[in-house]
Amino acid sequence: MPGACRLSIGDGTKHTQHRMTIEMKLAQYSMGIGDRFGHQGQAQLAAFVRAAQQGLHVVPVWNKSNREHLIVHSQPAAVRQEADAAVQALHWSAGYHVDADHIGLKTVDRFLGVSDFFTIDVADFIAEPAAADAVDALIASMAAIGERPAIAGLTQPLLLTPQRIAEIAGKYLVAVQEAGRVYRHIEKHKGRGNFITEVSMDETDRSQTPVDLLVILAALAQEGIPVQTIAPKFTGRFNKGVDYQGDLRQFEQEFNDDLAVVAFAVQHFRLPADLKLSVHSGSDKFSIYEPIRRALGLWHAGLHLKTAGTTWLEEIAALAAAGDDGLSLARDIYAAALARFDELCGPYASVIDIDRAALPGGPQVQAWTGTRFAAAIRHDPADSRYNPSLRQLLHVGYKLAAEAGERYTRLLDKYASAVGAEVTANLFTRHLLRIFPAAESHQDHGGHRG
Numbered sequence: 001m002p003g004a005c006r007l008s009i010g011d012g013t014k015h016t017q018h019r020m021t022i023e024m025k026l027a028q029y030s031m032g033i034g035d036r037f038g039h040q041g042q043a044q045l046a047a048f049v050r051a052a053q054q055g056l057h058v059v060p061v062w063n064k065s066n067r068e069h070l071i072v073h074s075q076p077a078a079v080r081q082e083a084d085a086a087v088q089a090l091h092w093s094a095g096y097h098v099d100a101d102h103i104g105l106k107t108v109d110r111f112l113g114v115s116d117f118f119t120i121d122v123a124d125f126i127a128e129p130a131a132a133d134a135v136d137a138l139i140a141s142m143a144a145i146g147e148r149p150a151i152a153g154l155t156q157p158l159l160l161t162p163q164r165i166a167e168i169a170g171k172y173l174v175a176v177q178e179a180g181r182v183y184r185h186i187e188k189h190k191g192r193g194n195f196i197t198e199v200s201m202d203e204t205d206r207s208q209t210p211v212d213l214l215v216i217l218a219a220l221a222q223e224g225i226p227v228q229t230i231a232p233k234f235t236g237r238f239n240k241g242v243d244y245q246g247d248l249r250q251f252e253q254e255f256n257d258d259l260a261v262v263a264f265a266v267q268h269f270r271l272p273a274d275l276k277l278s279v280h281s282g283s284d285k286f287s288i289y290e291p292i293r294r295a296l297g298l299w300h301a302g303l304h305l306k307t308a309g310t311t312w313l314e315e316i317a318a319l320a321a322a323g324d325d326g327l328s329l330a331r332d333i334y335a336a337a338l339a340r341f342d343e344l345c346g347p348y349a350s351v352i353d354i355d356r357a358a359l360p361g362g363p364q365v366q367a368w369t370g371t372r373f374a375a376a377i378r379h380d381p382a383d384s385r386y387n388p389s390l391r392q393l394l395h396v397g398y399k400l401a402a403e404a405g406e407r408y409t410r411l412l413d414k415y416a417s418a419v420g421a422e423v424t425a426n427l428f429t430r431h432l433l434r435i436f437p438a439a440e441s442h443q444d445h446g447g448h449r450g
């Protein structure tokens with residue numbers, strides 16, 4: 001990577017300043033994992049162990065959002081305990097983190113003691129009007145890169161007039177300022193350089209274009225946030241637990257352009273050298289894994305992929321397949337999910353698309369064997385029994401398993417090896433192996449250095 005001293009855009013002058021100091025680095029490849037009920041720590045980590053044995057080194061990041069904690073009534077400390085215990089049991093020595101996922105000023109405090117990774121979610125502050133002098137300061141800070149920055153590898157050259165910057169700042173500057181407040185609050189408690197900072201703007205309706213991303217990164221640099229992962233909203237639908245919906249070609253072009261912008265921002269703004277993109281709701285997006293993997297190889301870029309709910313779906317599929325008391329619990333949860341459809345789907349409305357007509361009725365599912373039920377849940381697009389609407393409904397139905405309490409967790413214990421095997425195989429085969437490029441060749445394929 002380039003040296004530590006770069007031109008600063010901090011005040012628009014051309015003297016050299018030091019890059020923001022970061023002691024805690026994030027590995028090139030990392031993947032967010034998590035399970036609702038804290039039973040699959042080792043099974044999840046086993047997937048990373050298997051990958052490492054094949055030369056694919058990915059760092060696990062246990063993540064659980066505040067929303068999820070509230071729904072299952074769990075505490076952030078339990079995630080730290082689960083991660084530490086799994087790491088000890090499997091003698092994992094390659095690094096791991098515990099992510100306070102989607103937090104803001106109001107929710108961050110109970111994560112401060114146990115997390116070393118913070119996903120600052122400022123999507124709610126998008127489109128709030130920014131003060132004119134702040135917009136002017138941002139425009140001045142970007143003057144050094146010019147109105148036509150030469151960003152290698154971009155599909156189309158960017159035009160960054162002061163008006164264009166002001167327009168984009170009008171959407172995102174207040175959100176970035178809020179991220180600054182949250183960042184400084186965390187820094188005050190944890191100390192500078194002792195944690196990883198992610199900024200997320202993904203839970204919003206409108207996607208962010210590469211030029212939006214460039215202005216957002218400039219604003220984050222100006223705000224003094226040493227952001228290491230950034231989660232923009234990409235084009236297309238990232239529904240929970242099912243495949244990507246959207247224009248694959250457009251996604252691939254946008255993803256490559258985003259990588260070009262990140263590489264440029266690292267060189268020209270005072271941002272950490274390990275800054276990379278973070279893809280949220282990243283589990284099960286099988287159709288974009290190949291384009292992402294190609295792009296990462298081309299750019300020698302890093303990636304953080306967030307998954308979590310996919311593991312709960314493997315639990316419920318494995319319990320259904322186990323038959324007997326596992327199957328009857330899975331049937332009960334599905335029947336209750338049908339009855340409480342609106343309540344369960346409400347908080348996730350922007351990230352699910354369920355076709356109600358495609359949902360089998362309760363009596364029909366009562367008649368299914370465990371094998372049949374598991375096939376409807378499991379994400380195997382080649383299996384005609386797979387039902388993405390049913391899968392999404394169960395995805396948001398984890399609240400019902402939480403309500404089942406011990407009845408559910410006792411079954412997780414009873415069928416631990418069958419459930420664990422599904423959890424490991426899902427993360428290893430369907431995710432880790434598909435999305436991350438095999439061992440880096442360190443050859444120049446043209447990418448950003450071309």
Ligand SMILES: [Zn+2]
Nearest residue numbers: 200202280281
């Ligand atoms: Zn997210």
